[in-house]
Amino acid sequence: MGAGTSAQGRHNTKKVHIPCRRCGRSAYHIRKGVCASCGYGKTAKFREYNWAKARE
Numbered sequence: 001m002g003a004g005t006s007a008q009g010r011h012n013t014k015k016v017h018i019p020c021r022r023c024g025r026s027a028y029h030i031r032k033g034v035c036a037s038c039g040y041g042k043t044a045k046f047r048e049y050n051w052a053k054a055r056e
């Protein structure tokens with residue numbers, strides 16, 4: 001196998017998300033340094049949307 005098309009589909013083998021120290025979910029992106037769930041590393045406030053309420 002070369003490094004052509006056969007390399008596709010192997011991009012998700014390494015872990016990119018580790019448990020976030022703020023929300024506890026495994027959504028902290030290592031490379032970006034941002035939690036996809038609570039926004040840790042990006043915003044001091046808790047990332048929250050109307051369609052994804054963490055709590056009422």
Ligand SMILES: [Zn+2]
Pocket residue numbers: 020021022023024025027028035036037038039040
């Ligand atoms: Zn988080």
